[in-house]
Amino acid sequence: MQSFSLKEKTVLxxxxxxxxxxxxxxxxxxxxxxxxxxxxxxxxKLFYPNRNKRRSASRRYARMLHKLRGLPSLxxxxxxxxxxxxxxxxxxxxxxxxxxxxLSAFIKRQSGKRMTELQAALLxxxxxxxxxxxxxxxxxxxxxHPQNVIVCRYGLGFDVKFVDFYNHGRVERARREEDLVAxxxxxxxxxxxxxxxxxxxxxxxxxCAGLKSNxxxxxFKTVTHLRSHLExxxxx
Numbered sequence: 636m637q638s639f640s641l642k643e644k645t646v647l648x649x650x651x652x653x654x655x656x657x658x659x660x661x662x663x664x665x666x667x668x669x670x671x672x673x674x675x676x677x678x679x680k681l682f683y684p685n686r687n688k689r690r691s692a693s694r695r696y697a698r699m700l701h702k703l704r705g706l707p708s709l710x711x712x713x714x715x716x717x718x719x720x721x722x723x724x725x726x727x728x729x730x731x732x733x734x735x736x737x738l739s740a741f742i743k744r745q746s747g748k749r750m751t752e753l754q755a756a757l758l759x760x761x762x763x764x765x766x767x768x769x770x771x772x773x774x775x776x777x778x779x780h781p782q783n784v785i786v787c788r789y790g791l792g793f794d795v796k797f798v799d800f801y802n803h804g805r806v807e808r809a810r811r812e813e814d815l816v817a818x819x820x821x822x823x824x825x826x827x828x829x830x831x832x833x834x835x836x837x838x839x840x841x842x843c844a845g846l847k848s849n850x851x852x853x854x855f856k857t858v859t860h861l862r863s864h865l866e867x868x869x870x871x
Contacts (some may be wrong), residue, residue: 700712703772738821818861
């Protein structure tokens, strides 16, 4: 099964109603649902059976969300159950529904479809704090990009949530380094990317390090080093 493509108002397992599709990825599809008995809104990730052999991907995902449940930058896990779709057993992972705006859409709404350096630095700091918590708990995200970040609130700072982890398995240093480089790439893209790079301040260019992984990792050994740099840097 490569796609569920469920229509609005479809009822799942006699308990949930599909309200709308929220997104899709390599492992499955995410929908906004409501509980039939209460009307309470939730999110459900439906795993493609061929990408969830022996329920290993969904179990790993659920256990990770439970392990990281105290981190404010993550969605709260509610349950893991099997439902029938098209005559096939499909794992449904139920979590809280986060109201907000996908980061890629938030960036496009800004003047010039890019963020100011101050905005982008505040965003990067909030993202770094969130990822630092994940890493210190012995995990990693594995799929950080603007489509997997929800902006819940923006004012003097950002309130963000990470969604759709992609856990490749064993936690290694290289996985955490990939998260770190991905954070810098989000910052780079938020500022306008390659088209605007020559307009970046020296401060922003130092953080981006030409978007070369080895240069980034030489400057920031871990996400903690990046977070500390952002706290103490002098903006030019």
